[in-house]
Amino acid sequence: MENKQVDVLIVGGGLSGLSVARFLQGDRPELSLMVLEKSERPGGAILSHSEEGYLAEWGAHGFLDNCAESRELIELAGLADEVERAPLGKFVRYVCLDGKLRLIPQSPKKILAAGLVPLWAKLRVLGELWRNPLAGEPSVAAWVEHRFGRALLPFADAVFTGTYAGDIDLLKIDAVMPGVRRLEREHGSVIRGLLKKRKTLKKDESGKPALPAMTSFRGGMARLPQALASPLGINNQLLYRTEVRRVSRADDGWEVETAQHVLRCRDLVMALPVNPSLSLLEPVAGSMRPPLTALPEARIATIALGFTDSAKVPFGFGYLAPERENRFALGALFSSHMFPGRAPAGHVLLEVLVGGRRHPERLELADGELISRVYDDLRELIDLPEPPCFTRVLRPRGGIPQLEEGYPALLDWQTRLQQAQPGLHLCGFGWHGIGINDMVKEARKIARAVGERSARAAGEAEVKPVYF
Numbered sequence: 001m002e003n004k005q006v007d008v009l010i011v012g013g014g015l016s017g018l019s020v021a022r023f024l025q026g027d028r029p030e031l032s033l034m035v036l037e038k039s040e041r042p043g044g045a046i047l048s049h050s051e052e053g054y055l056a057e058w059g060a061h062g063f064l065d066n067c068a069e070s071r072e073l074i075e076l077a078g079l080a081d082e083v084e085r086a087p088l089g090k091f092v093r094y095v096c097l098d099g100k101l102r103l104i105p106q107s108p109k110k111i112l113a114a115g116l117v118p119l120w121a122k123l124r125v126l127g128e129l130w131r132n133p134l135a136g137e138p139s140v141a142a143w144v145e146h147r148f149g150r151a152l153l154p155f156a157d158a159v160f161t162g163t164y165a166g167d168i169d170l171l172k173i174d175a176v177m178p179g180v181r182r183l184e185r186e187h188g189s190v191i192r193g194l195l196k197k198r199k200t201l202k203k204d205e206s207g208k209p210a211l212p213a214m215t216s217f218r219g220g221m222a223r224l225p226q227a228l229a230s231p232l233g234i235n236n237q238l239l240y241r242t243e244v245r246r247v248s249r250a251d252d253g254w255e256v257e258t259a260q261h262v263l264r265c266r267d268l269v270m271a272l273p274v275n276p277s278l279s280l281l282e283p284v285a286g287s288m289r290p291p292l293t294a295l296p297e298a299r300i301a302t303i304a305l306g307f308t309d310s311a312k313v314p315f316g317f318g319y320l321a322p323e324r325e326n327r328f329a330l331g332a333l334f335s336s337h338m339f340p341g342r343a344p345a346g347h348v349l350l351e352v353l354v355g356g357r358r359h360p361e362r363l364e365l366a367d368g369e370l371i372s373r374v375y376d377d378l379r380e381l382i383d384l385p386e387p388p389c390f391t392r393v394l395r396p397r398g399g400i401p402q403l404e405e406g407y408p409a410l411l412d413w414q415t416r417l418q419q420a421q422p423g424l425h426l427c428g429f430g431w432h433g434i435g436i437n438d439m440v441k442e443a444r445k446i447a448r449a450v451g452e453r454s455a456r457a458a459g460e461a462e463v464k465p466v467y468f
């Protein structure tokens with residue numbers, strides 16, 4: 001059994017853990033740190049699949065470039081030259097309504113002008129200006145219906161299918177859109193709040209608010225964790241196949257046990273999805289029991305389909321299908337439109353999403369059945385004269401944490417636990433959001449907090465030279 005002591009231990013070599021490590025190295029290069037990762041590769045939920053000239057994703061397909069922390073991370077990773085962008089201003093999205101793909105315009109004014117909902121429903125949306133904030137912890141569906149009316153439910157459903165693969169009757173608005181809920185409380189109306197905020201938004205050359213771009217990398221999303229991990233691996237600061245089994249308090253710091261090591265540190269960063277984090281935190285929390293023992297997860301499979309360009313795929317990001325449409329697939333990304341190098345010349349790549357919170361049973365189907373069900377579904381929406389010439393089913397191991405009943409209380413518990421346990425820092429999939437930008441923002445905060453604690457400790461060290 002190897003014993004070691006470092007300033008900072010990071011549990012989890014997914015995007016969150018690797019981001020904390022790299023931010024911290026930039027801020028405080030003098031600190032010793034180590035990242036412990038259970039699997040044999042970096043990146044956790046982020047993994048790209050390359051085969052026969054197609055490039056598909058097991059997990060995340062991209063992130064918006066409107067997050068300063070993510071831009072900083074790309075620079076730190078040295079990936080600025082590999083970035084690929086699909087601007088929202090150029091690429092449109094579609095929603096499946098009454099069995100047809102309907103284009104969703106990019107600006108609120110154009111959305112209102114488009115004939116997607118009847119006139120009475122548009123007037124009802126404007127009625128939002130006079131609706132009182134909804135008390136309690138409403139579901140997304142209840143909240144959208146209260147503020148904007150029933151007609152907008154399919155659109156809200158499509159949005160939360162696309163982000164959480166979730167169920168809007170279960171997701172809680174305070175958990176998934178805390179910023180929008182703040183606007184509602186502060187301005188008495190979301191529309192009024194957005195109009196006020198609009199004045200402060202960055203504008204493009206024509207004076208319109210600048211729309212962000214969907215961002216990935218030429219070699220796929222996996223390039224990000226790979227580039228973050230590479231220098232850590234070279235310096236033996238990242239250990240693969242190293243599962244943390246127990247964490248506990250030790251003197252002024254923390255002790256972490258794996259099958260091979262007992263490691264000690266001053267600052268412990270748990271950069272894990274909520275559920276594995278909760279299991280490891282049980283002994284640390286003691287009498288401070290969390291309000292939930294686990295979050296539900298939504299699992300999805302990605303079915304990558306390659307077609308010759310006889311396929312008439314409408315130009316854009318892709319489409320999403322609200323539940324009421326009763327379709328087999330949740331939606332599809334038109335991946336080679338967004339990022340042209342993702343299919344061989346003369347071919348297109350579609351990545352179709354299946355399963356989600358409402359249909360986990362579909363993931364039990366064999367690959368062949370999934371491919372044929374998805375193809376049948378797509379053929380009703382898109383002109384696909386020939387069957388796919390490339391197929392691959394990607395089944396990610398983990399799911400997407402669902403921010404449902406009790407989640408705000410869980411976040412509150414997380415804050416209290418960190419206050420009660422100095423040197424313990426929690427981030428990762430499901431804590432404060434689920435998207436890549438959410439993870440990177442939290443990682444940035446944690447790197448700063450660890451740096452500040454170290455600076456204070458260094459000041460104190462003159463008085464008290466021995467730490468442990």
Ligand SMILES: Cc1cc2nc3c(=O)[nH]c(=O)nc-3n(C[C@H](O)[C@H](O)[C@H](O)COP(=O)(O)OP(=O)(O)OC[C@H]3O[C@@H](n4cnc5c(N)ncnc54)[C@H](O)[C@@H]3O)c2cc1C
Pocket residue numbers: 011012013014015016017036037038039042043044045046058059060061062063242243244245271272273276300396398399400427428429430434435436437439
């Ligand atoms: C199917 C899917 C699609 C997604 N699509 C998008 C998208 O398009 N855009 C977007 O912004 N986000 C998307 N996301 C979310 C995004 O991938 C996550 O926000 C992000 O990858 C989470 O990173 P993480 O490091 O917090 O967690 P993870 O990626 O889960 O990493 C945690 C790591 O910890 C390791 N680990 C677990 N337990 C232990 C232990 N005991 N000891 C040591 N190591 C341990 C795991 O092996 C893993 O490597 C998607 C997620 C999924 C699953």
